[in-house]
Amino acid sequence: MDIKLDPARKLRVAAQLQLLFSKEFDEKLSDFRAAEVVDLMLKTLGPAIYNQGVQDARAHMQVKLDDLEGEVYADGDV
Numbered sequence: 001m002d003i004k005l006d007p008a009r010k011l012r013v014a015a016q017l018q019l020l021f022s023k024e025f026d027e028k029l030s031d032f033r034a035a036e037v038v039d040l041m042l043k044t045l046g047p048a049i050y051n052q053g054v055q056d057a058r059a060h061m062q063v064k065l066d067d068l069e070g071e072v073y074a075d076g077d078v
Helices: 007-025 031-066 068-072
Strands: none
Touching: 007 031, 031 068
């Protein structure tokens, strides 16, 4: 799976990475290097984070489905 960020978001993430490297490591990252690190992180971490999000959404929906009968049950006895 190829996970992409929209260009504006990718620029914001790269800028945050540049700020982190500047403050924490006293190193200046060029725009190119920051974008490459963002791409690497998306490639290596993206699928795992995506899959976790899918699992979390599935678990949330399963709880809702399990409670569906209690929410919409209509007593047939008149």
